Amino acid sequence: MDKLLYINGSWTGENLDKVEVKNPATGELVGTVPNAGKKETREAIAAAYDAFPTWSKLTAYERAGYLEKLYDLMIESADEMGELMTREMGKPLGEAIGEVKYAADFIKWFAEEGKRVYGRTIPSHVDNKRMLVTKQPVGVVGAITPWNFPAAMITRKLGPALASGCTFIVKPPNETPLTAIMLVELCEKAGIPKGVVNLVTGEASEIGEEMLTNPHVSKITFTGSTEVGKLLLKQGADQVKKMSMELGGHAPIIVLDDADIDKAVNGALLSKFRNGGQTCICGNRIYVQEGIHDEFVEKFVAEASKLKVGNGLEEGIDIGPVISKKGYEKIDRHVQNAIKQGADCVLGGQGKVEGDTYFYNPTILTGVQPGMIIMNEETFGPVAPIQKVKTIEEAVKYANQTHYGLAAYVFTENYKKGIEVAESLQYGIVGWNDGVPSAPQSPFGGMKQSGLGREGGSEGIEEYLETKYIAVGL
16 A cells, blocks of 8 residues: 655655555554655645635635535545554554544534634724724644544644635654545545645654744644654744644543442543553543542452453454554553552553564553652553542642643542542543543643643634734724
């Protein structure tokens, strides 16, 4: 499966060197993509810049029509795209198909949300003046997306960008570019005009630098690590580009004494082990109040022990491969550091390496202490460290002791406690008795060093709009 770049409505890049895309579960070659750089990115930006005046002048209803066609095509192709996603990324097939449908929902949501970009009039202080506020698209958008959600992390940028009237260039990760390319193929099939959507694959540093330094790019939207996000912010500052950053997380799960234990176990299981723990909002550390600690651990271990690890294309698999050797080594380092410092491994604690494939078994650690690496760094794997706490105040204190602030979770059946904890947590997203809080109609984003701006919801489209004030003298 040899794929190409998509620039100005044409598939190109045949003569460029190739980047190999391999199945992380088997090591087999899935396909190749061109190794593009600054030149090709510049061409994509020029195409998007030229397409912007026409696309932005279409009515919101006309742009919505294209997005509705794209949504329908994504739903029709969900099984095919899901299988491709599993082959290049590794997540279980059911999860992959579910992601495609979730990704499509962003397209449908923003097709409608584009019709609700409202301005306003301001009462004037003098009778010979009228004061108007309007919204207009920012211009050309450069998007850089991660490997862990190859479809959804694109559509929650693509949807609001196109709905608001912006044009778009996406740089998908080299680990999972094929899903992105299939998505762009569907954009072409939906009839989206040439230049409106463009795709470049290859050298991240060169492509990113061109996006950040080219004056025709008005906005950068990035999902990835905090470290890379900081570098992009510094580069973008020279031109004061509009920036959206969805960065790293270190999500705490708090389980209080009055929690419904079965609900808490199920919610923690979904949060922690979905996508093999390779999500930015997955529970990374669990604080359980001492009154129910032992019962929670017993039930949590029992449920987690049922999870099967393997090739995501096989039936009954719950956890696929770790994406890379580097990711596997980080997971194991966190686990072994905790055990060495006195944590008890009550489930798992090891992985399996075969050639260039890496798997890690669902792992649960108890007796974890605040100073351990695993309680201070994002693990990005199927490992759940559990720390016993005495009070609500102690749990909240530990939960907030981080530079990150993307997502947090609390399980309690007490309304007063739930409200107080949710308001005290310094996080952009809080799941209260809910291990999977994300939805297209809700704002997604973090506080502190977990990012800038929001994706999804009515807030999501605002990131792609400029506010213009017009004073009219009569």
